[in-house]
Amino acid sequence: MDLAQLLNGLAYGALLMILSSGLAMIYGLRGVMNFAHGALYMLGAYLAYEVTQRTSFWAALVLAPLLLAAVGAALELGVFRRLQHRSHIEVGLVMFGAALIIERTIVLIWGDDTLPVKAPSALDGTANVLGTDYPAYRLLIIGVAAVMAVALVLWLKRSRTGLHIRAASHDTETAKILGIDVDRVSLVVVALGAALAGLAGVLAAPYFSVQPGMGQSILIMVLIVVVAGGVGSIGGAMVAALALGLIQTAGNVWIPSVAVLVPYLVAIAVLLWRPSGLAGKRVA
Amino acid sequence: MTTLLQLKDVRASYDGALVLDGVSLHVDAGETVGLVGRNGAGKTTTLLSIFGVPQVTGEILVEGKALGKRGYEPAARGVSIVPQEKRIFPNLTVTENILLGGASGRRGRWTVETLFELFPNLARGKDRPGDRLSGGEQQMLAIARGLMADPKVLLLDEPTEGLAPVIIDELIDALKVIQDSGTALVLVEQHVRMVQMLASRFVALGKGRVVAEGATADLQSREVQELIAL
Ligand SMILES: Nc1ncnc2c1ncn2[C@@H]1O[C@H](COP(=O)(O)OP(=O)(O)OP(=O)(O)O)[C@@H](O)[C@H]1O
Ligand SMILES: [Mg+2]
Numbered sequence: 001m002d003l004a005q006l007l008n009g010l011a012y013g014a015l016l017m018i019l020s021s022g023l024a025m026i027y028g029l030r031g032v033m034n035f036a037h038g039a040l041y042m043l044g045a046y047l048a049y050e051v052t053q054r055t056s057f058w059a060a061l062v063l064a065p066l067l068l069a070a071v072g073a074a075l076e077l078g079v080f081r082r083l084q085h086r087s088h089i090e091v092g093l094v095m096f097g098a099a100l101i102i103e104r105t106i107v108l109i110w111g112d113d114t115l116p117v118k119a120p121s122a123l124d125g126t127a128n129v130l131g132t133d134y135p136a137y138r139l140l141i142i143g144v145a146a147v148m149a150v151a152l153v154l155w156l157k158r159s160r161t162g163l164h165i166r167a168a169s170h171d172t173e174t175a176k177i178l179g180i181d182v183d184r185v186s187l188v189v190v191a192l193g194a195a196l197a198g199l200a201g202v203l204a205a206p207y208f209s210v211q212p213g214m215g216q217s218i219l220i221m222v223l224i225v226v227v228a229g230g231v232g233s234i235g236g237a238m239v240a241a242l243a244l245g246l247i248q249t250a251g252n253v254w255i256p257s258v259a260v261l262v263p264y265l266v267a268i269a270v271l272l273w274r275p276s277g278l279a280g281k282r283v284a
Numbered sequence: 285m286t287t288l289l290q291l292k293d294v295r296a297s298y299d300g301a302l303v304l305d306g307v308s309l310h311v312d313a314g315e316t317v318g319l320v321g322r323n324g325a326g327k328t329t330t331l332l333s334i335f336g337v338p339q340v341t342g343e344i345l346v347e348g349k350a351l352g353k354r355g356y357e358p359a360a361r362g363v364s365i366v367p368q369e370k371r372i373f374p375n376l377t378v379t380e381n382i383l384l385g386g387a388s389g390r391r392g393r394w395t396v397e398t399l400f401e402l403f404p405n406l407a408r409g410k411d412r413p414g415d416r417l418s419g420g421e422q423q424m425l426a427i428a429r430g431l432m433a434d435p436k437v438l439l440l441d442e443p444t445e446g447l448a449p450v451i452i453d454e455l456i457d458a459l460k461v462i463q464d465s466g467t468a469l470v471l472v473e474q475h476v477r478m479v480q481m482l483a484s485r486f487v488a489l490g491k492g493r494v495v496a497e498g499a500t501a502d503l504q505s506r507e508v509q510e511l512i513a514l
Contacts (some may be wrong), residue, residue, distance in 0.1 A: 109308040167373055167384050170358060178360025179336045179388025 001254050003132045007245070011138040011207065013245020014145030018200040020225040020237040021152060022193030028169025028232045029186045032088050035095040038219025039102035040194050044068055044201020045210045046106050049115045057120040057206070064202045065195040072194025076187050083154065104217055112212045117205035121248045141203045148196070149238055167187060167266065168230055221248075224263045228270040229278050236279025242268075285315050285348065288437050288468055289334075289363060294342035296326075296333040303329045303338060305492040310439050316469040317498060318479030321489035327472045328368050330489065331439045332356055335365065347436075355421025361448055362436035366443060368472075370426045374415030378406055381414050381482035392434025393465065399428040402458055420451040427458065437468040445479055456481065476503050 001010075019041060026034045044064045051060035075098065118124075119137035126133040156162035165187050168175040172182050173199045208214065225244050229236030244263060251262035270278065289297050289311040296304035304326050311317050319327050335341045336355045344351045346361045352382035358364075359456075364385070375382055382398040403424040409417065417425060423443055430438050444452050444458075459482055463469060473479050479486055480500050488508065496508050 162378055163376070163383060164387055166375060167378075167387075168374055170375050171371065173337065173355075173382075174367070174373075175387075177332075177337070177354035177359070177365060177367070177371075178429070179356050179386075179390070180382055180384075181354075181356045 003130060004134050005249055005253055007129065007134055007138060007142070009246035009249030010242070011141045011245075012075055012249060015200050015204055015247050016218075016221055016225050017238050017241035018148055018196050018203070019222045020229065020241045021234050022148070022196040023171065023222055023226050024167065024229070024232060024234045024237040025189045026080075026193045027226065028163070028234075029172070029182070029189045030084065030091070031172075032080070032091045032095065032225065033223065033226075034075075034190075035092060035219065036075065036099040036102060037193075037197055037222060038198035038215035038217075039099040040068055040071065040105075040215075041201040041204070042106060042212075042215030043071070043102060043216055044198030045117070045205040046110050046115070046201075048202040048208050049110070049117050052117055052205075057118070057202075060202050060205075061199070062151050065133060065198040066165055067208055067231070068198025068201075069191040069195040071198075072191040073187060075194065077189035080186060080190060094137055099215065099219075102211065105214050114209045114211040117210055119206040144203060145166035148199070148271035153235070161185065161188060165193070198251070221263055224267045227277060228267050230274075233277065233279030236277055240278055246278055286349060287311070287345075287446055288313050290343075290345040290348075291330070291333070292343040292345070294330070294333055294344065296329050296338040296340050298329075298338050303492055304333060306342070307333075307489070307492070309487045309494065309497075311468050313436065314468050316463060316471060316483040317505075318483035319470055319472045319489065319504070320474075320476075320479060320486055320488040321495075324509060325411065325489040326492040327489055328441055329471065329492075331365060331367075331441055331470070334363060334439070346431055356388060359433050359435075360390050362390065362433075363432040363439065364433050364435035364437075365439040366423075366426045366441060368441035368445070370422045371415065372414040372422050372425055374413060376414055377411050377413065378417070378425060379410045382406075382428050382432055387427035388433055390433045393446050393478045394431045394434055396403070396432075397419075397436075399431060402431075402461060419446050420448070420454075420493055423447060423451075423455065427462075430462060431462065431467075435467060437470060438462065439470045439472075441472045442474065443471075444473065452478075479503060 019037060023034055023037050048060040048062040072199065079094055083094060097128060123136040123140055127136040127139055156166060164180050168180055168182050168185050176182050181247050216222055225241045226237050227242030244266060247266055248262055251259040287310050291307055291309050292306045294304055295302060307330055319330065321327050329338055332338060335345055335358055338352055351357055357406060379396060382399055405421055406424055406428060426487060443455060471479060471483055483500050486497060486500050486503055487494055
């Protein structure tokens with residue numbers, strides 16, 4: 001594997017990291033896998049296409065996450081909050097349905113052709129990384145993900161809301177008894193998680209193709225990341241995302257014929273080694 | 285005297301199974317009430333019903349005003365709990381666990397520093413994660429966390445359970461400091477000695493109902509002893 005391939009793995013891992021940290025936070029608060037997470041990512045990518053056409057990619061980078069935050073707030077108010085006393089399987093199924101609706105709506109609006117999104121002209125060329133020419137745009141993905149990860153961790157560790165999120169994702173009932181308004185915390189978390197999914201979608205748009213299957217395929221990867229990282233652990237998800245991005249890229253290079261199986265094999269290996277995932281949080 | 289906390293004909297159930305069958309009790313400002321009864325009588329459920337953990341009907345009033353259905357309200361209105369299982373967050377440090385007690389935004393006389401003075405053991409391990417504490421330390425931490433919201437009434441669910449006698453003595457000293465600060469206590473206890481030492485009044489539960497109540501001196505009477513069979 002050469003440096004360029006390594007960086008590709010990092011860029012892919014960075015996208016997975018942005019997505020899975022949101023998914024892990026939502027799981028912590030509401031106890032449900034958000035099966036619409038891939039659809040939110042896809043919506044972010046299509047919004048990137050639309051906004052880039054009309055104004056610029058940079059506008060999309062700001063606008064799409066904001067719009068997705070609103071979609072996340074709607075999902076929290078309309079689904080997670082209303083159904084919080086229902087079984088997790090029921091809520092999971094409803095989110096699966098929400099994913100289908102979002103994806104179908106996207107196809108109705110934008111059609112099912114693959115759409116091109118151009119990287120911003122400033123990042124169109126290559127940059128020299130330790131003697132290797134590498135697409136500058138992909139460095140942006142890595143950079144944005146790194147900044148996001150540091151900011152997210154600092155926010156969770158240092159802020160009052162972050163403390164409440166860490167408490168509520170471990171034990172919502174006790175958090176409530178201690179005076180935390182879990183519904184309010186959850187609104188913040190689901191909106192933020194959706195915004196992050198949108199951000200990942202925008203970043204991915206010029207890199208991968210924007211097409212109707214993109215949500216489902218990334219969702220599977222993100223679910224693997226969250227399970228391997230330790231369900232509900234944000235730190236575990238971040239580490240697992242980067243690792244899986246690199247391993248997947250290595251698989252594509254070294255064993256292309258069976259590379260699609262690599263994520264599953266990694267997940268099985270991790271779970272055999274540590275049944276509750278890398279971060280090893282007890283699954284309550 | 286003002287009534288701080290009042291339960292009127294509270295019925296509570298878990299998944300349709302009735303556990304409390306019409307419990308009424310009250311706590312006045314600054315007093316300590318012992319809540320006694322044998323295992324499974326419904327003591328814990330009585331405390332948790334204030335926070336809406338079981339399904340509850342009946343009236344629960346704080347300073348004469350009804351409590352809403354939201355579990356996070358009591359803390360903001362001055363009712364804090366030290367749960368039976370402590371419920372320390374293992375993923376948070378000692379200091380963070382204490383800070384969590386102020387999550388409702390209600391704050392008052394107690395700060396992290398003054399709580400560390402009350403419980404010096406906690407100060408020594410302030411950056412330790414919550415799952416690296418002894419049973420005694422966990423109990424002290426749960427109390428410190430409850431005090432962080434400066435409650436008017438602190439509900440303590442079997443604080444001495446599983447503690448060594450020397451630690452129980454430390455705990456009693458701390459509870460006396462809390463009493464002297466004017467905070468009312470509800471003390472769920474199996475040990476009559478604890479109740480007699482700290483409380484002026486007791487309420488006895490049996491099978492989800494109040495079966496006796498009175499001055500703590502009466503706890504020794506044969507009649508009460510038979511009813512609650514501690
Ligand atoms: N979460 C729950 N789900 C179902 N039933 C419960 C639950 N918690 C308590 N119960 C039942 O309610 C009854 C009262 O329990 P509770 O914990 O209130 O008793 P307690 O007086 O606190 O007992 P102990 O002294 O053992 O702590 C018991 O029969 C118990 O089995
Ligand atoms: Mg109990």
